Amino acid sequence: MAVTLENMPKLVMRFVGVEGANRIDEATRRGVYGTLKKALSMAPLAIVDEVKKSNLRGRGGAGFPTGMKWGFIPKDAKTTYLVINADESEPGTCKDRELLYWDPHTLIEGVLISSYALGCTHAYIYIRGEMIREHRVVQRAVDEAYAQGHLGKLHDTAGRGPWKLDLTVHRGAGAYICGEETSLLNSLEGKRGWPRLKPPFPAVKGLFGQPTIVNNVETIANIPHIIDKGGPWFADLGTPKSGGTRILCMSGHLNKPGVFELPMGIPLRDVIEKVCGGVPGGKKVKAVIPGGSSMPPLDASELDIPMEFDALMTDERIKPVEVRPGIKFDMGGGKALRTMAGSGGVIVMDEDTDLVAVTARIMRFYAHESCGQCTPCREGTGWLARITTRMAKGEGRPGDVDLCASIAHGIAGNTICPLGEAAAWPMLGFLTKFRPEFEAKIRRDLSPEKRAASTQPPLVQIRGTGYMGTALPRGRT
Ligand SMILES: Cc1cc2nc3c(=O)[nH]c(=O)nc-3n(C[C@H](O)[C@H](O)[C@H](O)COP(=O)(O)O)c2cc1C
Numbered sequence: 410m411a412v413t414l415e416n417m418p419k420l421v422m423r424f425v426g427v428e429g430a431n432r433i434d435e436a437t438r439r440g441v442y443g444t445l446k447k448a449l450s451m452a453p454l455a456i457v458d459e460v461k462k463s464n465l466r467g468r469g470g471a472g473f474p475t476g477m478k479w480g481f482i483p484k485d486a487k488t489t490y491l492v493i494n495a496d497e498s499e500p501g502t503c504k505d506r507e508l509l510y511w512d513p514h515t516l517i518e519g520v521l522i523s524s525y526a527l528g529c530t531h532a533y534i535y536i537r538g539e540m541i542r543e544h545r546v547v548q549r550a551v552d553e554a555y556a557q558g559h560l561g562k563l564h565d566t567a568g569r570g571p572w573k574l575d576l577t578v579h580r581g582a583g584a585y586i587c588g589e590e591t592s593l594l595n596s597l598e599g600k601r602g603w604p605r606l607k608p609p610f611p612a613v614k615g616l617f618g619q620p621t622i623v624n625n626v627e628t629i630a631n632i633p634h635i636i637d638k639g640g641p642w643f644a645d646l647g648t649p650k651s652g653g654t655r656i657l658c659m660s661g662h663l664n665k666p667g668v669f670e671l672p673m674g675i676p677l678r679d680v681i682e683k684v685c686g687g688v689p690g691g692k693k694v695k696a697v698i699p700g701g702s703s704m705p706p707l708d709a710s711e712l713d714i715p716m717e718f719d720a721l722m723t724d725e726r727i728k729p730v731e732v733r734p735g736i737k738f739d740m741g742g743g744k745a746l747r748t749m750a751g752s753g754g755v756i757v758m759d760e761d762t763d764l765v766a767v768t769a770r771i772m773r774f775y776a777h778e779s780c781g782q783c784t785p786c787r788e789g790t791g792w793l794a795r796i797t798t799r800m801a802k803g804e805g806r807p808g809d810v811d812l813c814a815s816i817a818h819g820i821a822g823n824t825i826c827p828l829g830e831a832a833a834w835p836m837l838g839f840l841t842k843f844r845p846e847f848e849a850k851i852r853r854d855l856s857p858e859k860r861a862a863s864t865q866p867p868l869v870q871i872r873g874t875g876y877m878g879t880a881l882p883r884g885r886t
């Protein structure tokens with residue numbers, strides 16, 4: 410039975426807004442650390458099984474099943490690490506910040522239980538550099554947990570003999586790319602925050618070359634609830650393949666924007682209208698980014714989609730992203746790209762929004778944050794930023810729309826990490842659903858003189874490939 414807005418229990422956000430609950434005495438009084446004892450009386454594998462049964466899926470972006478990921482740790486691993494990804498920097502996403510500030514002790518309890526299950530004796534919280542206030546609160550909470558003997562002290566356990574955990578809080582320097590898990594691990598090792606080629610995946614070769622699980626803050630904050638009430642209970646709260654509740658960060662043109670814990674699979678229209686009070690001035694919705702700015706947008710006809718991992722990828726009411734009109738973007742094996750739940754950052758845009766300007770802003774972000782390791786991402790995001798910016802400034806040229814689509818198509822699938830796709834997918838998504846707006850903007854802004862002076866050669870299909878191409882004269886950007 411999936412829960413509704415009316416009967417949903419609050420799990421991860423239960424202490425948000427509760428003054429004092431981020432101090433250990435108050436947190437303990439409210440039951441935090443109570444589940445740790447139960448967990449330590451269980452066999453580690455029984456905890457992993459419970460997480461598998463819960464259908465918990467990673468809240469960091471990809472929605473990967475957490476129990477399955479934990480199962481990838483090699484059976485004979487001697488040293489393993491758990492790293493909590495608190496880098497939260499996907500535009501539109503601001504949920505982990507709330508959990509870190511209001512409820513750091515539930516996160517620490519989740520880290521203790523998960524580390525025990527995974528055989529870790531040292532775990533890390535990698536926190537975004539700009540989160541100064543949250544870092545202070547989390548470090549204080551870790552110090553309190555050491556002082557009370559939850560961390561750094563031997564516990565009797567049913568499955569590992571005497572066991573203890575050390576927990577280090579590490580501040581990043583504020584780079585978006587350090588949220589990508591392998592880049593984060595390099596940064597944690599003191600190296601440049603560049604993504605690593607996968608495989609090997611971190612669960613096999615991660616931090617300091619050892620098997621490592623990287624999980625998002627919200628993911629691990631759910632673990633004490635799962636162990637307390639059981640995996641099937643948690644699974645039952647959600648949809649058949651996604652257990653629990655989901656935090657959505659609602660921003661943009663809304664009467665009541667905010668961060669909300671909501672039933673998994675709630676229709677987007679209900680979130681906009683019932684939870685966020687609709688769009689100011691009674692205006693219509695034009696577009697919605699459903700899961701952080703790297704996700705293809707939805708248009709006004711796609712608001713009845715359940716906000717759940719699989720639905721956003723497969724629901725046939727969502728138009729597939731196209732490379733060119735009529736030609737679907739192929740995710741591999743003919744699979745269409747629709748959109749994704751991502752990191753839960755939902756950005757609502759009303760009917761008056763200039764989507765060319767929005768796209769340009771998004772492209773500038775990814776161009777700025779590209780680490781520069783791979784050519785398609787380094788060069789492609791730069792080109793997308795420059796071309797969309799000139800379109801937004803009213804200096805677009807005939808052919809710019811196809812040029813952007815071609816560049817984006819050339820990036821996707823050809824890079825070391827998914828930051829390339831994070832730029833390419835929204836670019837193609839906005840063009841698929843709002844192409845006439847881009848074309849009209851170019852037409853409107855091209856005076857007859859400018860049009861005549863435009864020397865850009867027409868786009869042609871590059872022989873033997875699906876790409877459209879043109880040779881731009883040097884210096885023309
Ligand atoms: C460019 C990029 C940035 C990312 N940023 C974050 C982030 O800020 N926080 C996060 O939890 N995951 C982020 N991820 C996803 C992580 O790589 C990783 O999948 C996630 O932390 C795994 O945790 P989960 O299984 O609990 O979701 C990012 C991925 C990419 C490609």
Ligand code: SF4
Nearest residue numbers: 780782783786824826
């Ligand atoms: S895709 Fe971009 S961010 Fe990722 S490794 Fe390549 S250049 Fe760096």
